[in-house]
Structure formats: structure tokens, C-alpha cells
Amino acid sequence: MADNSKIAVLDTSLVDRLPASSKTLFDAKAAKSLSFESIASELGRSEVAVAALFYGQAQASPEDVKKLSTILGVPESKLAEQLLGFPDRGRAGPMPPVEPLIYRLYEIVQNYGYAYKAVLNEKFGDGIMSAISFSTKVEKETDEQGNNWAVITLRGKWLPFTRF
Amino acid sequence: MADNSKIAVLDTSLVDRLPASSKTLFDAKAAKSLSFESIASELGRSEVAVAALFYGQAQASPEDVKKLSTILGVPESKLAEQLLGFPDRGRAGPMPPVEPLIYRLYEIVQNYGYAYKAVLNEKFGDGIMSAISFSTKVEKETDEQGNNWAVITLRGKWLPFTRF
Amino acid sequence: MADNSKIAVLDTSLVDRLPASSKTLFDAKAAKSLSFESIASELGRSEVAVAALFYGQAQASPEDVKKLSTILGVPESKLAEQLLGFPDRGRAGPMPPVEPLIYRLYEIVQNYGYAYKAVLNEKFGDGIMSAISFSTKVEKETDEQGNNWAVITLRGKWLPFTRF
Amino acid sequence: MADNSKIAVLDTSLVDRLPASSKTLFDAKAAKSLSFESIASELGRSEVAVAALFYGQAQASPEDVKKLSTILGVPESKLAEQLLGFPDRGRAGPMPPVEPLIYRLYEIVQNYGYAYKAVLNEKFGDGIMSAISFSTKVEKETDEQGNNWAVITLRGKWLPFTRF
Amino acid sequence: MADNSKIAVLDTSLVDRLPASSKTLFDAKAAKSLSFESIASELGRSEVAVAALFYGQAQASPEDVKKLSTILGVPESKLAEQLLGFPDRGRAGPMPPVEPLIYRLYEIVQNYGYAYKAVLNEKFGDGIMSAISFSTKVEKETDEQGNNWAVITLRGKWLPFTRF
Amino acid sequence: MADNSKIAVLDTSLVDRLPASSKTLFDAKAAKSLSFESIASELGRSEVAVAALFYGQAQASPEDVKKLSTILGVPESKLAEQLLGFPDRGRAGPMPPVEPLIYRLYEIVQNYGYAYKAVLNEKFGDGIMSAISFSTKVEKETDEQGNNWAVITLRGKWLPFTRF
Amino acid sequence: MADNSKIAVLDTSLVDRLPASSKTLFDAKAAKSLSFESIASELGRSEVAVAALFYGQAQASPEDVKKLSTILGVPESKLAEQLLGFPDRGRAGPMPPVEPLIYRLYEIVQNYGYAYKAVLNEKFGDGIMSAISFSTKVEKETDEQGNNWAVITLRGKWLPFTRF
């Protein structure tokens, strides 16, 4: 299983861009060699949401804090204090992204942005797909030739522009 | 059906950023009041792919050109000439996007980019989800309260970094 | 009443950034010397919404098109064609704004952005004020010393981040 | 009351962008679990002004310093020293904003900027709405369906361009 | 008097950035070989204000339009139409400026900006010097060695930040 | 005299952008509660020049160092060492400025830049107003209604472009 | 051979960024359905050099002009006039590139730039690989599984920094 057995850790040069909780959470995750999949299943949340929480991009409920304290072996009070506030989102990495994996997601928006808009407008009218009333997940598929495929699903509430 | 019955047309101020084919295709689409859904079903391609083709972001096969000529009522030779080349992608709109609908897709990358990376790396190892060996689709769901939800699926081949 | 009797027209150097409808609408408004206030009252929409519609930032309903045709003396078919699509928002002017009036609105976001966030989060929890399920209006007040005050109201639906 | 009972704290990665007073004030606020609403009511200022003061975007009067010392339990001399100067505004966060809540305010300026200008010019003549002789507030409304709405009011003195 | 006898004309490559009135006004000025000094004295306004008006950065009163028509020999109706609206300021040239003369003014702000702020704050308290309730003039001085000195005066109303 | 009695201090978040001398000078000024006006009068230089010197934007002569040592109560050797070099100007704040007071100076250049150029060219020929052979001052005026006005004077040597 | 039989043509939205010769050359190439490979072999130059010449990024010798006139069926005088000058390089597309194919080349520089520098410095000393005394070529390889591989070779003279 070689490479795949690795777990994601926090790049040290990212630490200054992220809230203090990110270092705490990632350090504990590394120390216990936990994958996001296992944390997510214990927490009852999606893997992407958990990873987002680790990067300071999603909020932890008091319940999450309690469970994370157990899962990660970090004192609840420390977690509670560092996760006390409201997430200050959007500063994890530079935009346009320089990381190749993230850049390709950006490129999809760059290349297909207007196509999505045209299709969504025709299907729903004038409005947007919310990125707040929103959930997302990542799945792995393997085709018959043994190739792996990543499938990312974005699901957002449709918000029509208010007429005023 | 009011607003929803509208079809997407080409904003006149975008014309200069796009290849000549975009104006030809959108003008014919508007003249015939065709939705991307109906064109896509006649062409046997996905709606997003067709819209992307209209915006110069996807390639038309000779077969597509023939069918589009019939569907849109544009001389095949004219279409063939304007669609002759290889798409020069990525210049349809500014980045970061200023259009609210497209911005929200960008924001998803901004907020969840590192979370996607962490989860994908743990699931697949070191690599990227291809945006080239890639397909995407848009679906509409309506929940029990009558709310509409847009669901966008991104499916890309996993490419591991070559060891060298 | 000197200066105040003037009406807003379209700066010629903005024309290329805007959809074709903007020129049509502004030209007719200028020819008839109509204020946004009078158009809005005939249309039954807010002044800001009407101005936004003129700048290609809001959608016209079929009803609006019919009424605008009468109010402005522009053939309905011409208006219908130019207003057929879905607005492609966000490109009216540069950001950061260089126009002093618009810059001051931008500066309010720059200076008070985090203060708004902190107060809104404490009042509503983790989420955003929608700019889509949203309306806005402008009012004029005159205080006892005869000074004029502009009052801009922003009203948006609160959208909590989905837990997933 | 779950999430809503949380109070806003200072994201650790913002500390370096803000004056020393921000950390002092937010730390004390967190230690005492005070909301901006309660501080504002004791201080006799608006909630947004107080939050702005915490982010170094508004000035504290000597009176404010004295009261804050009592409310927050911070020695008056320490507060006085850190709040001694004139605010150096505008550096709390990046522009364009990457935080989703703040971005939506920015987007309102982007989309409606020219509409506001046109309407304000017709109502007041050639000039600007001051962002200095200015106050703002945030209110919460709940409609009959139980939806929450945020209402932000901006009130600025109208300044006509001097003729010279 | 060689070079000094020249008058300022409109660089053709700037035309597209400016309102239609700029070309009309500058063409007439060039045809009549008028300096801003002579136009300003006939109009009863300052030279800088007149030049700003020519560049679309200041408003013309109906009176100005009438007089300019006479001074420049342009039909009043044409001027009235082109000068009908409210100026859309700030787009005459790029920022940072690339023109050496304008760059040096920008450099003064870059180098002395904080010094001005510190001195103004100490003299007036927390606030700004208005650029709207504002006038400016340019003067020429010649010292005893025969060197010429340009003197630019900026005079703006002091606006204290409102306490709220 | 309330707010006006405050003196300007160094925002802690600016420290890293400035030379070591800035912190030394501002700390001493704060400790002694000295205004730039009083330091300037003892030093025999203009207030703006002194503030610029504090921000690392102007050079101190050996004489200045000696006097500053006395005025501020800082050992001369320490001042001499920190003020030994040639100023490395232009890095005190970001451009475009985000501070409202400094932004308005920038806006004056943005709006009136070409007007200044046109008027200066007509008065002096082809050249620039030097920002090096240059002095500037700030004055306070109060009009009959009790309004305060800030007057900034910029005086620079006229440099004609060399013909070669 | 379907798609592969297509030839590269000039995207109409690029025309304004390129010299007049680009349109002339690409139009003639399209009219004759010539590939760069065939033109290159007749011209005795590399394919990339010929494509670069078509995009205005390489110089044509008088000999090239003569041969191109024959190959493309364009009057020699017209070609000579349009290819008369020295190429004004670097403006064919935006940087960072938005075209996916070109972006990946850019990404290679972004990711491996310092690695190339370290290896080249160790092999050659302090200097650079010239991009002027430089040639490049593109080759196609097919591996045993039938996968195609693109091989790009960059060959530049090593220039050591002069000691002075």
C-alpha cells in the first residue's frame, strides 16, 4: 500500500496562515497516525468537512470538540479555547493556487465557469448555487482497467436573486 | 414558468474575449430559442460540454459540426471553418471571477482546496485529479420542502506523480 | 435646484464593459429626461434595482420589459432581445473602485468588514448575509442644520453554513 | 442556543496585521465571555463601532478607555498606552476579501456600485456619501416563516464636490 | 518662449478612457490654441478645475456650458449633451501612474503619506482632509537664481470621524 | 481639547516595515508626550520633515542627531548608529493606501493627475515638478463658520526634460 | 485520424495581441491546410521555430520570406512588409497562462525552477542557460502500452556571470 498508507500532515510553512487550532489538530492526528476517514467516521461528519475543520475552514460544534478531544487525545479545554470562535475562512492558501492538485480545481472553474452558469441559469433561472447552504464529498472509483477516478460532488441550495 | 423559460445568450461585452464561433453559435441558439439541454440531447453530449463548446472551451468533432449545422441552421462550412482549430481555453472570463454564480465555485476552491487535497492524498496517494481526463455534469434536485438544489459532479482520472 | 435637476447618464467610456441593453436604456432615459425615481415608481421596483437593471446587474421580467417599452419609448421587441439573457454581473466598473463615490462604499467594507463579521456572527452564528436573497434601498435625510445625509440599507437573508 | 451563544474571538493568524490593542482587547473579552452587544451597551456606543475599535479601526475616547478597563478587567494604564494613538485603518484583512461573509459585502459594492452612484447623484447632485461623517448599525429581523434577515444600515453625510 | 508657448492637447491613446466630452473640448481648445489659463479666467474658475473638467474629472454647471460654448466655439447643445451627466471620475490614467510628472505626485504620497497623517492627526485629531470639499491650485515661482518652482496647494475641509 | 491633545504614535503592526530608528524615535516621543510641532520647532525643521524622519523617509544630519538625542532623551550613540545610513524610502505603507487619510491624497493624484500635468506643462513646458528638490508643509485654517481646513503645500523645483 | 488531422489555426480573439503578419500567415496556412511540420520541412527550420515565427516570436530571414511566399501563396512583397521589423516578443498570451497546455509548462517552471537552478549551478557554476542562444524541439514517443509521450527539449548556451 506504500504511498497510500501515508496520512496528510500540515506543511510547516503553512502554519502562519492558519489559526492556532490547525497546528494542534494536525500534530495530534500525526502523532496518532489517524486518517481523515477514520476521524470523520467517529465524528459522524464527512471527510472533507473534517479536513476543512482542521484547516480552520469549518466550525466545530461543542459536540465535535468533545469527540475530537477523545479521538485525538487533546485536552478538551485546549481544543475548546482554540476552536471557540467563528472560522475566518479563505486564507489557507494563495489564489490562484500554486499547488498542482488545487490548481486543477481552479482551472475547472476557469474553463467551465461560464458553461456552468449557462446551464444552471437555464435549469433554475437567475440565481446562484450557494456555497454556504452547501455540502461536498469526495469518492474513489476504480474502472475496469484498474484506473482510479476521483469524484467530487458539490451540492448547494439554489438561491434566486430577490426581485426588489 | 416565467424566468425559467429563458435561455442563456451571449453577453455582448464578452464577445471580444471569445472565438468567432461563440457569436455564431449563440446567435443561432437565440434565434431558435434552443436550450442547452435540447442541443445536448440531440448531440449526444452532456449539457456542460455543449455550453463549454459554445464558449470555446471544448472541441467539436467533425460529427458535432455536422449535427450542430442541422440543429442550429448554420451552414456546415461556416461552422467547420470557425471550429476548425484547437480550443484556446481559459479566457472566457476574468479570474478571480466577478460574476456571483461563478465566484461561488471559485470560493469553494478557495475555502476547501486544502481539505480536498488532504482527503484525496489520503485516498489516492501523491498526485492530482485530472482536469483533462475529466467530465462534469449538473443536476437539479428538489427536496421535500420544495427547495431546489444544484448538484455539480466533477470526475477526473487520478494521476500519480511519476517517480523519476 | 441647479445641479440636482440633472439626471444620470451613461459615461461613454463605460459602454464597452456593459451589455448592449445598457446603452439602449440609458439613451432612452436621457432622451426623455427621466429620473430613476420616476421609472421605478412606474415599474413598481426600487430605484436601486432599476439603476442596477440599467447597468446590466439585475434581471428584467417580461412584465418589466413591457412597461419599460412604454415608459422609455423603445420598441418592446428590441428591449426583449437585449434583455433576453441572464445578467452577467460584476463587470460594470473596476475593483478596487476608482470612482470616489463608489470607493467610499468599498472603504466601508475595508474598514468595517471584520467588525460586521464579528457582530453578525455573535447575533446569528456561523454564516453569511446573502447578497442574492437581498434587497437594498437609498434614502435622503436632512437634519436640523440643513445637512443632507444618505442612508443606504442592505437587507439580506441570513444563511448558516451547512453542517456536513 | 448552540452556535449562537458563541462569541467572536480574534483569529490568531490576524494578530500581526493589527495593533497590539486588538490582542489585549479580544483576549480580555474571551476571558470574560462578553459579547459586543453587552460591551456596547455598557459603553454607550454601537456594536459595530465597538467591534471596529477592537480591530483597531475606530478611536477610543479617554472615557472609553476608562470604561473598557472596568468592563474587561484590563489595567487602564495598559489600555491607555495601547490605545494612545490615532487608528491606522484599513489593514485588518485583504482586499478583495477572502472571508465569505465580508466578500458578500464587497460583492454588493461590485454589483450595485454604479447603481448607487446613479441614484445618489440624482437625489443629491454631484458628490459622495461620506465614510467619515458616518455611522452604521446591524439589526436582526425574523420574518413570518422564521427566516432570519440581517439588516445593515449605512448613514453618511452628503458631501457635494466643491466648485473651484 | 519656445516650448512654453505650446498648449496641452489630448493624447490620442487616452481617448478611449475618457468621456466623449474630453475629445470635444480638447479638439476645440487645440483649434483655437487656447491655454487653460485663458479659459479659466473667462470661466471664473481655477485652471486646475478647468483642466479637470476637460478630463471628465469635474462637473460643469449650466453656466459653464454656456460660457464654454462661446469660448470654444462649440454648439451649446452638443456640449450640454456631452456634459449632461455626473462625472465618472478616476479613470483618466493608470495607477500607479506611469507618466513621470504624475508619478512624482504619487511618490510624494508614497513617501510622505504617514508623515502627513501623523502631523494632521496631531493638529486636528482623528479624521481626514476631504478630497471632495476640496480645492487646489498651481502656481509658478521663480527664485533669485532664475530657477522655476511649481507650488501646488491642496485645501480640504477637515472631517472628524463620527463617534457612534 | 480632548482628542486633539493626543499625539501620534507608531502602530505596532508597522514596525517590521520600518527601520529600527522608527521604533526608537516613536517610543521616546511617546514616553515624553512630545508633538511633532514641538520637536520640529526645537530642531528647526518643518513638522512634516520631522515626521518623515521618524518614519525613515528623510535623512537626519549629524546636527539633527545631536539635538534629537537631547529632545528625546535617547543616547546620541544609539541614535547615530540607527540613523547612520541613507534612508531607504517608500516602504512605510502599502500602495494604493488603505488608510483613509492617506487614500484621499492618493485619490487627489488619481483624479487630478492629468489636470496638474496639463496646467504645469502649459506654465512651464515639458518637464516635471521635482519630488526631491522639494519641500512641503501642513497648515490649519479655520473659516468663519468654525470649520477647520487642512492646507497642504507642495513646492518642487521645475525640471525640464533635457534635450539630447 | 479524426482529431489529429486538424491543423492549428489562429484564435480570432488573439489577433489584436499579435503583429499583422500572424493573421496573414495563419490565414494562408488554414486556406492550404498546411501543418507546421510540412512548412518546417520545406523551410529547413524546426517546427517550433516556424510556429513561433507565425506567432510573431521569431524572426524571418529574407530567405524565409521568399520560401514562405511560395509555400503559402502569399505575395512576397506583402510578407516582406509585414515581416520587415524585429520581433516584439512576449505578448502572445497572458502570464500566468490560462490555457491548460501552456499552464502546465509554466507549472513545471514553478515547481522545478529551484531544482533546475541547483542542478545547473552544480554542473556549470554561477550563470544561466540562455533563452536567446537557444533552440528547442518537440518530439512524439509512443510506449509499449500505446501511450503517447511528448518530449520537449530545451538547449541553451551556458552563460557564466561576468566577474567585474
Place this chain on the structure above:
Amino acid sequence: MADNSKIAVLDTSLVDRLPASSKTLFDAKAAKSLSFESIASELGRSEVAVAALFYGQAQASPEDVKKLSTILGVPESKLAEQLLGFPDRGRAGPMPPVEPLIYRLYEIVQNYGYAYKAVLNEKFGDGIMSAISFSTKVEKETDEQGNNWAVITLRGKWLPFTRF
């Protein structure tokens, strides 16, 4: 062999942009005066890959970690911990590059980007050369006049755009 005998070390001002492993690896390399060539030959990888690994741009296998520990004399556990995660690529240096050697590679993309695209499209159809299924190497050639030439080879899998 003078200059050429030098080995590449890590510029201290780059440390903060790179993961902790970079400093560890480069320090050990410097202490042992090892070239990338010798490390690469012991590791059985290409020189560029090894340098990329040192700059945090490529992944180390468990095998690599073991060997590097021996080669560099760094405890395996320390290396393992710092090289545990998935590389977070793309942040080693600024783009556009300011380093002259790296800039020239960037310039090659800028000048020849469209030429490469045109030639690759004609040879392979619509697609990209992968930068992930990719390897690269650097070679040194000396011509008959004794001039040195650097030869960089880029070899990437061709990925056709999926039709969907």
C-alpha cells in the same frame, strides 16, 4: 575547477517558504559537501528529482528516507517525520520568477508557449502534456569551440481531453 566545485546550498531567506525538511536536508548536504549528482546516484533517482525533493517539490518513498538517512547522516526518524506528508508544491519561489536563471525558463514559456501548443496539437490532437506523469533531466554538452550548453528534457504523457 574553481567555481564549479561549489555545491548548491539553501538561501537563508527562502527557509520560511519551504517545509522543515528543506533546511534539514540542505544543512546535511552542506555539512557533507555532497552534490546532487552523488546523492542522486546513490538514491537511484534523477538529479532534478532529488533537488526537487530537497525543495519540498517531490515525494520521498520510505526507501528514499532510509537511504537519505545514511547518505546524509541524519537520523531516519527525524527525516521520516519531516518527510511524512504529501508535498505542498509550488511555493518555493515567486512567480514571475525574479531569479535570472529561473526567469529564462519562464521566458521560454512566455515566448514559445503558443508555438508549443500549436505544434503539440497538430502532433497529438486536443490535449495537454502532463506535468504529473512527467520526468525531466538536465544534461551538459560541450561543443567544439569549448562552449557549454545546458540541455533540459521535459517528458510528459499526452492526455487528450475527454469527450463528454
Place this chain on the structure above:
Amino acid sequence: MADNSKIAVLDTSLVDRLPASSKTLFDAKAAKSLSFESIASELGRSEVAVAALFYGQAQASPEDVKKLSTILGVPESKLAEQLLGFPDRGRAGPMPPVEPLIYRLYEIVQNYGYAYKAVLNEKFGDGIMSAISFSTKVEKETDEQGNNWAVITLRGKWLPFTRF
């Protein structure tokens, strides 16, 4: 003399950035196959100054206009009109430059800027080398091995910062 016998012409894609005079002058120069060297010697100005004049970066005296009319065979009145104004400098090309030749000049400033400053400050004190009271020339040298060297001389008046 092959390539060297070519003369510089105006790239058609630059025309819109430059004043109308540039096209007039370059067209006439091309029609007459004149080098800048020959025009300069007839005009009694330096080659660089003449080229700058052609690009709208330097002013023509009435004398120059007269001579240019003769040299180029363009009616004096046409030249006079197009060269009537004061140059609006700095917009000929983008910065950072993308043209390789111009980029290298930029790179010299990037790499040696602080070194020049340090040396100039030590030689002259606190001040700048004027780019206005300034002349420049280009010379060609050939060394004993037959290599050509370009020598660019910049000569500017030293301006000390005014003490105030």
C-alpha cells in the same frame, strides 16, 4: 549584412498604446527605409532620443518638426498637429517588460538597484540621479575575438534631497 540591414518598424499591436504621431513617423521611416542613425544625424540629436520621440516618449521642438518633415516626407502641418502636445510618457509597453531585450534592462535594475543606490549614496550623499535632467546613448563595441558588446550610458544630474 543580412539581418543587420533591417530597420526597426512599429509593431502593429502596439499602435493603440501610442500617440497618433508614432504611426505617422514609423510609417514614413519604413517607406523611406531610414535608420534612426541617419535620422539622428540629420536632426542633430542622439539616436535614442529620436527613437524615443518616435515612440512618443520625447518632445519635438518646432525645429525638429520642420526637419522631420523634410527627412521623412510628411507634410509639416500634419507632423506639427500630431506633435503639438506634451508627451504623455510611460505607456509604450507593459511593466514588467515581456520583451526579452527590454526585460534584461529591467533585470539589471532588479538585481543591481540597491547596489547602485549604495554606491551613489556614498559618492553623492542622499539624493537621486535625475531621469529628467538626463541623457543616454547606445554604442557598439567589438572585442578582439569579434564579439559585439552593447554599451548603454545613462547620465543624469544628481539631485540631493532638500532639507526642510
Place this chain on the structure above:
Amino acid sequence: MADNSKIAVLDTSLVDRLPASSKTLFDAKAAKSLSFESIASELGRSEVAVAALFYGQAQASPEDVKKLSTILGVPESKLAEQLLGFPDRGRAGPMPPVEPLIYRLYEIVQNYGYAYKAVLNEKFGDGIMSAISFSTKVEKETDEQGNNWAVITLRGKWLPFTRF
């Protein structure tokens, strides 16, 4: 000799952008009050090269290290270690430069870039002046009126574009 007797030192706020050697070298230079002129004459290199070496923009030979150790009184081993690598050029200051002295050099490139290109192309053909096979020097001239002039000479090898 007042100001001129000063020597250039390292601005503390630049330290983080530069290699560790810069602080070592400048500190020693300041401690010994050495000018670049005196160091250069002892080292047998040009003043600009020495200053560039201090700013990490040029390489030191082993011989230079030895001599610098003596001149500056820094242990040779320390210098050797810090100067061991290959310079990582181009990051000393921001571009566009904000320092007035450096900006004027930048402005010369901005204003005269195309003029230099045109003249160089006519003199040498299609190519560039190398910034690598390059030397530069600074001289001081005093004219008859006692004005000082700075003369900067740039001398680079001409590199013709390779035909391929």
C-alpha cells in the same frame, strides 16, 4: 563633507529578504566605517560588483572571501560558509521599486525601453544585450557650474537569437 562622508548601511527592514551574508558583511563594513570604494579597490573589483555582493546579488570567489575576511575582520570560515552557495538573485527589493533612486532607473527602462530596443536592433540585428555577460560601473562628473552628474555605464555582450 557632511552628508557625503556617510557610508551605506543595511536597512534593518531589508534583512529578511536577503541572505545571511548580507547582515554579516554590512555589519562589519559599518563597524569599520568602510566605503564600497575602499573595499572595491582592495578587492580589485568594481564598486557596484562589491555592493551587489553585499546584497547577495553577485558571487564571491574563494579569493574574494579570503580578502574580505581580512578587510572586514570577519573570520574566513564564517564568510566562507555564508557565501558558500550560488547567489539567489532578484529579491533585494520590490518591483516596481518604491525607493526613489531605484525607481528612476526603472523609469528609464519604462520610458526608453522601446527606444533602446529599436536602436540596438538596428545596430546589432535581432537579439539582446546580455545582463549576465555584463559589467557596469558608476562615475561622478562635475560640470563647470559645479553641478554633479551621475554616469552609469551598462556593458553587455550582444547575443543574437539563434536561428533554428
